[in-house]
Amino acid sequence: MSNENITKEEIAVIYPKVAETMADALGCDVAKVKLESSLINDLGAESIDFLDIIFRLERTFKVKIPRGKIIETARGELSESAFEQGGVVTDAGVARLKFFLSEVPADRFKTPLKSAEIPKLFTVETFCKMVIRQQRATAAGAAAKPA
Amino acid sequence: MDGHFNAFTFVNRITALELGISVRGNYFIPPHIQNFPQSLVAEAVGQLAAWGAMSAVDFKCRPVAGIAGHIELLSPVRPGQTLELSVELESVDDEAAAYRGEASADGIPVVRLQNCVGPMLPVEDFDAPQSLREHFAVLHGNGSTPGGFGGIPPLEFVRTGGEPEKSALATLQIPASAEFFSDHFPRRPVFPGALLMNLNLQLAAILAAEITAPGAGRWNLRTISDVKLRTFILPGEQLELEAKLFARDENSATMLVETRKGGKLAGSARVSFATGGNS
Numbered sequence: 129m130s131n132e133n134i135t136k137e138e139i140a141v142i143y144p145k146v147a148e149t150m151a152d153a154l155g156c157d158v159a160k161v162k163l164e165s166s167l168i169n170d171l172g173a174e175s176i177d178f179l180d181i182i183f184r185l186e187r188t189f190k191v192k193i194p195r196g197k198i199i200e201t202a203r204g205e206l207s208e209s210a211f212e213q214g215g216v217v218t219d220a221g222v223a224r225l226k227f228f229l230s231e232v233p234a235d236r237f238k239t240p241l242k243s244a245e246i247p248k249l250f251t252v253e254t255f256c257k258m259v260i261r262q263q264r265a266t267a268a269g270a271a272a273k274p275a
Numbered sequence: 276m277d278g279h280f281n282a283f284t285f286v287n288r289i290t291a292l293e294l295g296i297s298v299r300g301n302y303f304i305p306p307h308i309q310n311f312p313q314s315l316v317a318e319a320v321g322q323l324a325a326w327g328a329m330s331a332v333d334f335k336c337r338p339v340a341g342i343a344g345h346i347e348l349l350s351p352v353r354p355g356q357t358l359e360l361s362v363e364l365e366s367v368d369d370e371a372a373a374y375r376g377e378a379s380a381d382g383i384p385v386v387r388l389q390n391c392v393g394p395m396l397p398v399e400d401f402d403a404p405q406s407l408r409e410h411f412a413v414l415h416g417n418g419s420t421p422g423g424f425g426g427i428p429p430l431e432f433v434r435t436g437g438e439p440e441k442s443a444l445a446t447l448q449i450p451a452s453a454e455f456f457s458d459h460f461p462r463r464p465v466f467p468g469a470l471l472m473n474l475n476l477q478l479a480a481i482l483a484a485e486i487t488a489p490g491a492g493r494w495n496l497r498t499i500s501d502v503k504l505r506t507f508i509l510p511g512e513q514l515e516l517e518a519k520l521f522a523r524d525e526n527s528a529t530m531l532v533e534t535r536k537g538g539k540l541a542g543s544a545r546v547s548f549a550t551g552g553n554s
Contacts, residue, residue: 152501155501155543174505175394176341176342176503176505177503179341179342179370179371179392179394180342180392180503183342183371183373183392187390195370
């Protein structure tokens with residue numbers, strides 16, 4: 129579950145293709161797609177754009193991205209009730225998110241943080257990390273298969 | 276005739292189904308209608324994909340129009356022809372259905388769709404799940420009675436401006452009631468994306484006609500790409516349509532078509548024209 133071992137170098141390798149894919153999906157100039165850009169606040173992405181981006185990334189990188197499970201993955205071992213209560217992320221949940229979304233500046237985590245607002249935290253780097261995780265999972269799956 | 280499964284339904288029979296993987300079917304274009312535009316051929320492929328996706332999730336969710344990455348318009352069709360439809364479901368879950376598909380008439384491919392994604396929403400918001408199950412059984416059995424579609428409803432946009440050879444603007448008043456709303460959808464009437472696309476294409480064709488084609492030829496519509504519908508369009512709403520020249524070279528012209536609702540982007544696509552060909 130830890131993402132600490134995703135290096136800046138790994139991200140730098142895939143970022144240009146991720147940025148190009150996002151620019152195509154959002155119909156914007158690729159120069160606008162910075163690693164730290166928030167998809168919603170900076171790039172104006174809506175829910176249909178998230179779906180578009182994920183499917184485009186899947187095709188570009190030939191990985192399967194578990195849609196709708198970003199938050200579930202971020203939650204890790206925390207139970208749903210320990211992560212959020214009444215639509216608001218708990219302190220433990222926020223701590224978990226800050227760890228998982230280590231690329232997001234701390235001042236973007238509002239207090240209280242509503243669960244519905246979590247996608248506003250996602251940056252371009254969040255998606256780079258998502259692709260790298262899935263590339264690793266795919267590679268691990270292939271290695272585990274009998275020859 | 277009840278409008279449900281008739282007024283805006285473009286699958287008559289499902290001829291083969293591999294659950295969650297592929298689906299084949301056909302649609303008989305009623306001979307008495309005036310024309311059957313290619314946007315409706317694409318809709319027929321999308322509807323077959325929807326049946327394939329709904330059956331894969333036991334009719335809990337249904338895909339709605341969302342994204343079409345690339346649509347090739349290969350050849351026009353005419354009333355009286357039978358469309359042979361095929362869809363490969365690339366993935367289906369409770370969030371989205373991804374597919375590619377094709378329609379052929381008389382053995383000739385007429386429309387091909389790639390990289391399509393429909394967001395999945397709860398079926399019961401749109402229709403009675405049991406009614407869908409029963410109709411699916413009919414389609415997958417002997418098929419439904421052809422001829423329910425009465426033709427493209429009279430919808431016209433009003434030109435409001437633009438710049439010659441660069442852009443065309445129009446407004447479109449969505450009717451408050453129309454027969455197709457009873458089928459699309461019974462519990463939640465929504466203006467069909469295929470009808471909106473048809474009007475967008477008409478506006479783009481008007482703009483294309485203003486641009487001189489090389490060699491005194493004419494522009495023919497070839498592809499539609501990056502189609503994205505962002506919101507439902509409801510009965511009685513007013514839309515602003517725009518077609519603008521995006522790129523042009525010697526033999527092709529690409530336009531961006533956008534639809535806005537109250538100034539907010541509701542849908543967009545790129546439309547490419549080329550000279551020559553059989554469109």
